[in-house]
Amino acid sequence: MKRILITGALGQIGTELTVKLREIYGEENVLPTDLRIPEWGKMKDTPFEILDVTDSEAVMEMTKKFKPDTIIHLAALLSAVAERTPKRAWDINMGGLMNTLEAAREVGAQYFTPSSIGSFGPSTPKDNTPQETIQRPSTMYGVNKVAGELLLDYYYERFGVDTRSVRFPGLISYEQEPGGGTTDYACEIYFEAVKNGTYTSFIDKGTYMDMMYIDDAINCIIDLLQADPEKLSVRNAFNVSAMSIDPEMVAESIKKHIPEFELKYDVDPMRQAIAESWPNSLDCDEAKEQWNFKCEYDLDKMTEKMLSGIREKMN
Numbered sequence: 001m002k003r004i005l006i007t008g009a010l011g012q013i014g015t016e017l018t019v020k021l022r023e024i025y026g027e028e029n030v031l032p033t034d035l036r037i038p039e040w041g042k043m044k045d046t047p048f049e050i051l052d053v054t055d056s057e058a059v060m061e062m063t064k065k066f067k068p069d070t071i072i073h074l075a076a077l078l079s080a081v082a083e084r085t086p087k088r089a090w091d092i093n094m095g096g097l098m099n100t101l102e103a104a105r106e107v108g109a110q111y112f113t114p115s116s117i118g119s120f121g122p123s124t125p126k127d128n129t130p131q132e133t134i135q136r137p138s139t140m141y142g143v144n145k146v147a148g149e150l151l152l153d154y155y156y157e158r159f160g161v162d163t164r165s166v167r168f169p170g171l172i173s174y175e176q177e178p179g180g181g182t183t184d185y186a187c188e189i190y191f192e193a194v195k196n197g198t199y200t201s202f203i204d205k206g207t208y209m210d211m212m213y214i215d216d217a218i219n220c221i222i223d224l225l226q227a228d229p230e231k232l233s234v235r236n237a238f239n240v241s242a243m244s245i246d247p248e249m250v251a252e253s254i255k256k257h258i259p260e261f262e263l264k265y266d267v268d269p270m271r272q273a274i275a276e277s278w279p280n281s282l283d284c285d286e287a288k289e290q291w292n293f294k295c296e297y298d299l300d301k302m303t304e305k306m307l308s309g310i311r312e313k314m315n
């Protein structure tokens, strides 16, 4: 039985991960935290704590009080927001990481935090990007993710903290809005298709990025946390991905259900530049070999789920 402390639990990942973990381990063994108390959704009126991850004393105090055997650290600023506020991103992304790693070290907890395709940069091989390769990102978010990966290696080697991580691609879901990333277009397009039958993309046609449906991402976290430590040789972050797509491909998939759907473009130079600095597609062989990483959702299956989920939510 696990006892799990989650930071940033009201975000795109935490909203669904908390619910799934509570189904498996029980409500009392999973403590979600964030900057505010949830006012709607499945976490409303359930055990929840306010925790600012930049407050090192509060993080340590909460950890000693709850006594988790696993810390899942999700609080962060995503790529587009981080690029607009780089100093704040450094403080939250690096400060939060250090404070939660120190807390994990103090209580001997297993530790998970996601890295990202954003940890790669313009000089990284673009297609079938290897597990071990050049990581010289051109964004503050990427700098934070590379530094974070190095810190996970460091805490594992130096202090024996059981660190685990994946380089998530863009995650696609409808329960919670994405938090201000470059891949957000791939969520927005589904909402606008259902509401208005048209979407104006801030990412240009022909820009390929890796993506994954949220259910696969949640299973991926749970599987990696349960994996046999003896079999894991990667402690900084595993490449994982379900599909490599561009806006046109998503539009074609939507048109199978909404034939009149129209995709237009009004490219945002900042987010387009970030997207172009990231890989087109990742090589995920290490994750498959070491802990049996797999995905259930391809683009068309994800489209069906997104459209039906959004319609249900709107009714």
Ligand code: NAD
Pocket (backbone or CB within 6 Å): 007, 008, 009, 010, 011, 012, 013, 014, 033, 034, 035, 051, 052, 053, 054, 073, 074, 075, 076, 077, 078, 092, 096, 113, 114, 115, 116, 117, 167, 168, 169, 170, 171, 172, 177, 178, 179, 180, 181, 183
């Ligand atoms: P999100 O932006 O949806 O949620 C982040 C949460 O962190 C928010 O609820 C926010 O209130 C909280 N937060 C911000 N500052 C905080 C602070 N100082 N203290 C406590 N909480 C704070 O993010 P997400 O999409 O759920 O991402 C979680 C993690 O996964 C991040 O590290 C992100 O970089 C990584 N990731 C996400 C994706 C994706 O597509 N969603 C892809 C790759 C990696």
Ligand code: AKB
Pocket (backbone or CB within 6 Å): 078, 079, 080, 115, 116, 117, 118, 141, 168, 169, 170, 171, 180, 181, 182, 183, 184
């Ligand atoms: C973002 O676009 O910032 C995130 C990510 C891929 O890390 N979705």
